[in-house]
Amino acid sequence: MRHIGLHLRLNDSIMDAASEAVRLGTPIFQCFLINQLHRRLIKVDTHTIASLQALRPKIHTIYIHGSYWINLAGLQQRGNRALFREIELAKRLECSHLILHPGSAVGISNHADRIDALAHVLNKITKDEPAMTFILENTCHGNSSVGSNLEDFYHLKQKLERPEQVTFCVDTAHAHAYGYDLVDPDKQNDFIELIDQTMGLENVELIHLNDAAHEQGSRIDKHAAIGNGCIGESALKTFALDPRLSSIPLILELPILPDGDEDAMLQKVQCWHK
Template sequence: MKIGAHTSIAGGVSNAVDEQLEYDGNCGQIFSHSPQVWQDPSFEDREVEAFRERSTDAGVGPWVIHSSYLVNLCTPKDDLREKSIDSMQREVEAADRLGVEYVNVHLGAHTGAGVEQGLDNAASALDELDVPEGVTVLVESDAGSGTKLGGEFDHLAGVLARSEQDIGICLDTAHLFAAGYDLSTPDAVEETVDEFAAQVGLDVLECLHLNDSKHACGTNKDEHAHLGEGKIGEDGIAALLNHPGLRDLPFVLETPTEDGRGFAWNVERARELRSA
């Protein structure tokens, strides 16, 4: 089972591997820089080599780089579009240097341009990227608030259909739940996975962000909870972990650190629920 957490690159990107091992994780996700600012990734050659070596030696992978929160692929604004494309280009280049397989991105918000135009904008922005061989851009599902796109399977399918890039999908379980896709029972998980398979396709699903939700299904509220302790609950998380169409994918945790528990607790909990 591939299970890990979003880890820090503070003090050097190779430290993310050591942190992952502290959680008993064997795959994971990082930011290449602060996600709150426009900033290019900057890694010294020795750190790149150390990250690659430690990941290989410890058997940790695949890794995902999560793009900046400022990136908005759907935007109708030319300046923001160009900044978003440039930021994503730097991310895929950083992934190539580090040997990271995936760069994860949210579609962003159309801010009044409309769903169809927003999807057109996102696909055309993705098509401007020169993605190195061995790196795949993943479009992440969204919680679906406001004019943000990605909260419906139709949005994900729409971008795939429009883009010439070889794009994959990352489903965030808390986002799915917030957007109205029930995951709280084995039957609900089966129905949601079947719907995704029919509308988008399991063949493009590359990764799952495994998070429980502090809020009810369909609320569009994105706040993560410890596995099995939110509104998705034990039965739903267990069904996700054991679903035959999902179980071989990497599961990346973005669960909170609170109540004296953090990533290590959730990694262990995932393994317990996997065998449930």
């Protein structure tokens, strides 16, 4: 049975998200480790750790999404304490899957050198944190960003010293916003082939199945509920159910919706699989 879950918002504790996942009956969920309202790292005490531990038999994987303050490709130049604080917190919670955007290598003009800078950072953190898996997600930004063009991941892989600790997440809304066509069936097929040629299907750990609020190539990172955006339900369903992708877990990163709509959206995607 394919694992399908939601990105869940939390207030003060990861237990907000974990309890919601249990209520929804989803074997996986994703969350940030920051309180988005106050933009501070959540507090974790021994009580939280014990409560989460008690729910773990019901939860297969917790995907921690790194905060947007982390600029991975820029770490070599500027350092970034946020990443190390979030890794420490994830480890205390016994969560080993950290999703990160590759970030942008500000000040480096040659794109191959930007990919080098990202590889350098990944080679250091995978060495320092052998128990963690770092899941790199495609983004939709241009300029000095790495990882919007999927080809970047192919070049990155050649430079990784511990590739088994670096996997990938495909975000459909980001791909669409960057300019990939997921709507035309032939172009969607080309896109899946490109995923295989660059990330490698066997290295894709997760799919962020999101609709996009803006048109293809807009470079605007704004998600829409499935069916309410520019990719549309039919194309997203075809993508999700493609046999090459159909065993990869799905996380829906929904915009804020009226009460009950989040549950309905999850059920819709679950129903595709019945």
